[in-house]
Amino acid sequence: MLNLVLFGPPGAGKGTQSTRLIEKYHLIHLSTGDLLRSEIANGTELGMEAKKLMDQGILVPDNVVIGMIRSRLESNKDAKGFIFDGFPRTKAQAVALDELLSEEGTDIHFMLALNVDDDELTKRILNRGKDSGRSDDSDPSIIRKRVEEYNNKTAPLISHYSEQGKYRSIPGLGSIDEIFDRLCKEIEA
Numbered sequence: 502m503l504n505l506v507l508f509g510p511p512g513a514g515k516g517t518q519s520t521r522l523i524e525k526y527h528l529i530h531l532s533t534g535d536l537l538r539s540e541i542a543n544g545t546e547l548g549m550e551a552k553k554l555m556d557q558g559i560l561v562p563d564n565v566v567i568g569m570i571r572s573r574l575e576s577n578k579d580a581k582g583f584i585f586d587g588f589p590r591t592k593a594q595a596v597a598l599d600e601l602l603s604e605e606g607t608d609i610h611f612m613l614a615l616n617v618d619d620d621e622l623t624k625r626i627l628n629r630g631k632d633s634g635r636s637d638d639s640d641p642s643i644i645r646k647r648v649e650e651y652n653n654k655t656a657p658l659i660s661h662y663s664e665q666g667k668y669r670s671i672p673g674l675g676s677i678d679e680i681f682d683r684l685c686k687e688i689e690a
């Protein structure tokens with residue numbers, strides 16, 4: 502199996518690169534943001550509760566996203582591997598993911614972290630908001646809140662994976678192809 506955490510702040514390019522990586526390595530893409538948006542689109546109770554927080558740029562509770570990941574891992578037992586995109590985002594989520602994978606006799610191979618400076622991130626998110634229609638991509642104060650959540654709760658996960666020797670930093674500036682090549686080199690190194 503090949504299990505990757507694709508890591509980085511909002512707007513770093515995780516979704517774009519995930520699409521390419523799943524094709525090349527035949528992996529299953531697990532994006533908690535996408536899963537939550539599909540709950541919202543389906544009008545579920547979970548979706549409606551999550552939306553209140555997502556609209557403010559605040560993380561949803563750990564148990565909600567851990568539960569979603571657990572059920573996807575259980576229903577894809579024959580997978581060649583997974584790309585975790587936008588998950589884990591807190592220490593509790595990272596610990597839960599380690600446990601869930603270890604129950605399946607596997608683990609995370611790399612945390613590939615896309616590094617992009619703050620000004621570029623805001624530019625990319627506002628641009629994406631024009632097409633995606635995502636309300637959390639269109640309002641600068643909500644974007645700032647998401648970056649703050651990332652810096653406070655998510656960035657500390659770098660040390661969780663560094664301690665396990667799994668952290669790889671990838672420059673996230675350049676063309677989509679260039680960044681994809683860097684990711685593949687790291688995976689195949």
Ligand code: AMP
Pocket residue numbers: 511533534535537554555556558559560561562563566586587588589590591594637647
């Ligand atoms: P994303 O599409 O990954 O940028 O996620 C959009 C929003 O969904 C985030 O701002 C959070 O409110 C919520 N979300 C997505 N993934 C997680 C997660 N792993 N933990 C908590 N909240 C999340």
